[in-house]
Amino acid sequence: MMPFALITGGGKGIGKCIATELAKRKYPVLLVARDEKSLQEHATTLSNTYGVAAHYLALDLGKVGATQILMDWITSNNYHVGILVNNAGYGLSGPFTKYSANDHLEMMRVNMEVPVALTAALLPMLTKNAPAYILNIASSAAYQAVPGLTAYAASKSFVLSFSRGLRHELKNTGVSVTAASPGSTDTNFANRADVGVKALKTAEKVNMTPEAVAAIAVTALFNKKPEVITGFVNQLGAFLVWLLPKKLAESIAASLYGL
Numbered sequence: 636m637m638p639f640a641l642i643t644g645g646g647k648g649i650g651k652c653i654a655t656e657l658a659k660r661k662y663p664v665l666l667v668a669r670d671e672k673s674l675q676e677h678a679t680t681l682s683n684t685y686g687v688a689a690h691y692l693a694l695d696l697g698k699v700g701a702t703q704i705l706m707d708w709i710t711s712n713n714y715h716v717g718i719l720v721n722n723a724g725y726g727l728s729g730p731f732t733k734y735s736a737n738d739h740l741e742m743m744r745v746n747m748e749v750p751v752a753l754t755a756a757l758l759p760m761l762t763k764n765a766p767a768y769i770l771n772i773a774s775s776a777a778y779q780a781v782p783g784l785t786a787y788a789a790s791k792s793f794v795l796s797f798s799r800g801l802r803h804e805l806k807n808t809g810v811s812v813t814a815a816s817p818g819s820t821d822t823n824f825a826n827r828a829d830v831g832v833k834a835l836k837t838a839e840k841v842n843m844t845p846e847a848v849a850a851i852a853v854t855a856l857f858n859k860k861p862e863v864i865t866g867f868v869n870q871l872g873a874f875l876v877w878l879l880p881k882k883l884a885e886s887i888a889a890s891l892y893g894l
């Protein structure tokens with residue numbers, strides 16, 4: 636039997652579409668997120684449509700100890716994982732001071748700590764099941780500081796740097812690591828981040844669909860690419876950020892978020 640693909644945040648948005656892409660390729664899937672209903676619906680759709688096993692666990696990955704609960708679920712069910720997709724994540728937009736320290740720390744747990752903890756816990760199994768793959772969902776915000784999404788952008792820089800470093804370390808293990816960086820994508824992300832009207836209107840002009848983003852990310856994973864920025868507009872954006880003085884790139888971003 637094919638090893639399982641574990642997708643955090645696999646019931647909605649980009650993660651849901653990544654789960655579909657992998658099920659299409661006949662990978663059985665494990666979906667983890669908070670909302671049980673969307674997980675159950677997507678697991679049922681995937682097993683009915685693609686004939687793969689699809690299991691789910693409703694779990695808040697922002698809570699301390701969540702990774703251990705997830706690992707206990709994997710171990711007690713004897714699931715063999717060959718693909719880890721660290722996709723669950725969210726942003727908090729507006730001034731840094733709009734949120735409590737705990738709000739920032741909980742976001743950092745989901746965006747940064749959980750991917751690191753899951754990678755550490757699953758690496759022995761991934762190595763055993765090689766060829767195996769890790770796909771980390773970063774962001775176009777990983778390539779610059781973004782006033783108005785300050786802690787979020789920093790968390791995604793972490794994801795990108797962590798992915799590249801780990802990939803190098805694992806080069807002789809049969810475990811490949813890919814970072815995929817979407818730009819604005821038509822999901823619930825902007826709502827949850829409480830993004831203001833100006834940033835929303837700009838995003839609408841360049842939004843990609845989560846299906847398109849997932850297809851690019853999963854192709855990059857199987858092609859063992861170190862890093863992919865989804866879509867030409869986002870690639871151009873990252874190039875301009877590299878070209879422009881940092882202060883200017885940061886001022887442009889700040890104005891989008893009303894700062």
Ligand SMILES: NC(=O)c1ccc[n+]([C@@H]2O[C@H](COP(=O)([O-])OP(=O)(O)OC[C@H]3O[C@@H](n4cnc5c(N)ncnc54)[C@H](OP(=O)(O)O)[C@@H]3O)[C@@H](O)[C@H]2O)c1
Nearest residue numbers: 644648649668669670696697723724774819820822823824
């Ligand atoms: N959309 C964009 O414009 C964009 C751009 C760049 C990068 N990204 C990144 O893409 C990834 C997916 O986001 P998306 O755009 O698909 O947004 P989304 O539709 O809001 O999906 C976020 C996913 O993460 C899960 N999640 C969030 N908090 C969680 C928690 N505490 N515990 C467990 N699961 C949690 C959500 O499931 P539940 O709500 O059921 O928990 C959902 O499945 C994120 O890492 C995001 O940072 C998005």
